Amino acid sequence: xxxxxxxxxxxxxxxxxxxxxxxxxxxxxxxxxxxxxxxxxxxxxxxxxxxxxxxxxxxxxxxxxxxxxxxxxxxxxxxxxxxxxxxxxxxxxxxxxxxxxxxxxxxxxxxxx
Amino acid sequence: xxxxxxxxxxxxxxxxxxxxxxxxxxxxxxxxxxxxxxxxxxxxxxxxxxxxxxxxxxxxxxxxxxxxxxxxxxxxxxxxxxxxxxxxxxxxxxxxxxxxxxxxxxxxxxxxxxx
Numbered sequence: 001x002x003x004x005x006x007x008x009x010x011x012x013x014x015x016x017x018x019x020x021x022x023x024x025x026x027x028x029x030x031x032x033x034x035x036x037x038x039x040x041x042x043x044x045x046x047x048x049x050x051x052x053x054x055x056x057x058x059x060x061x062x063x064x065x066x067x068x069x070x071x072x073x074x075x076x077x078x079x080x081x082x083x084x085x086x087x088x089x090x091x092x093x094x095x096x097x098x099x100x101x102x103x104x105x106x107x108x109x110x111x112x113x
Numbered sequence: 114x115x116x117x118x119x120x121x122x123x124x125x126x127x128x129x130x131x132x133x134x135x136x137x138x139x140x141x142x143x144x145x146x147x148x149x150x151x152x153x154x155x156x157x158x159x160x161x162x163x164x165x166x167x168x169x170x171x172x173x174x175x176x177x178x179x180x181x182x183x184x185x186x187x188x189x190x191x192x193x194x195x196x197x198x199x200x201x202x203x204x205x206x207x208x209x210x211x212x213x214x215x216x217x218x219x220x221x222x223x224x225x226x227x228x
Contacts, residue, residue, distance in 0.1 A: 034216075036219070042221055042222075043117075043119075043203055043219040043220050043221040043222045044156070044203065044205075044219040045219070046216065046217075046218065049216060090155055090156070092155075094215075099144070099146070099161060099168075099169065099207070099209070099215050100146065100158040100161060100169055100171065101146075101148075101156070101158060101205075101217060102158070103148075103155035103156050103157075104155050105154060105155050106153075106154070106155050
């Protein structure tokens with residue numbers, strides 16, 4: 001069974017600083033990996049996905065993530081934080097034969113002016 | 114292109130009652146998945162429907178049931194509501210085709226409060 005662990009339930013960054021959100025996965029088969037963002041009182045919006053093509057994946061709003069098989073990681077980064085990046089971020093995994101998503105517990109990002 | 118929509122947005126029920134939540138999938142999508150998100154937690158998979166049949170189920174009791182209709186819209190039914198059923202219920206739709214990655218797109222959710 002696949003699962004993800006998000007390290008750090010809260011991350012606080014200054015506006016313009018690097019955003020780094022950590023995600024480690026556990027899967028018995030090559031996984032598909034996703035990052036979603038959730039703004040207050042809203043559903044989940046897809047930021048980016050890894051599907052075994054390029055290991056560096058670029059998403060919306062300037063976010064990108066790198067798949068590292070040796071570290072079983074899929075960390076999300078953004079070079080320069082904006083106030084609008086304040087939200088909850090979820091890492092999720094699925095495998096090629098089971099279409100359900102397994103989510104991490106989430107990381108709340110706050111951005112300081 | 115219309116995204117995933119859910120109704121109602123908010124709902125208050127009392128313990129023991131039954132509730133039906135509705136979801137309209139995104140245009141061109143043939144698969145619907147339902148998730149429960151308790152406060153402060155990540156979403157948990159309830160079940161998925163493809164071609165009007167349940168196609169995978171998470172660790173939820175049988176009082177959680179669903180339907181998918183020919184137009185690919187879906188319902189989630191919960192019987193004998195318990196206090197712990199209070200959560201945000203998310204619907205996600207996707208397009209299942211052989212040999213391609215299935216990406217799920219989420220609706221805004223229905224927030225259920227059980228008193």
